Amino acid sequence: DIQMTQSPSSLSASVGDRVTITCQASQDISNYLNWYQQKPGKAPKLLIYDASNLETGVPSRFSGSGSGTDFTFTISSLQPEDIATYYCQQYDNLPMYTFGQGTKLEIK
């Protein structure tokens, strides 16, 4: 099974900061990786698909990059409404859709 390891597990940053979260796959998954945002008490929301494609309607301060085993999710300028937990998810090993363990983002 493919394991997804996110880091850090939690992160505190100030408004306006550049925030980076990484996700590492246990084997090559090409670009078969998505990123989701889950705000407290809400369902997850798709932000980035296929490693680097911004979902329609998602602000451009969010971006993703990477391929193979190493992926990065970036918020270019943190906003108060970005407080959430972020998850990566792979889909290389269908029909398994493994999620990373999540990164909880807080405002400093």
Next chain:
Amino acid sequence: EVQLVQSGAEVKKPGESLKISCKGSGYSFTSYWIGWVRQMPGKGLEWMGIIYPGDSDTRYSPSFQGQVTISADKSISTAYLQWSSLKASDTAMYYCARLAGSSNFDYWGQGTLVTVSS
């Protein structure tokens, strides 16, 4: 507008059975896989399984195979997740989500909270 509307919160006792639902609208329900995702209290997301309502083809995560049953009734655009004998460890929020292509979950239901307690 694509919508997935899930059934309401449930409180059950260990050993009881349960079936929760997820009704799709605003798109061709039979043309997209529907997935189920578990989130235990304070924990992360776990993919449980998917179903293709067009022909009821179903795939399970090994972690959930034999523990739950996923089904669908395409005539009423509804997918289901059911348990035959609940355990306290089934206490969690359960989400349904539409699978775009075979890659990402692009629309999500609001979640159904299942509480199992004696």
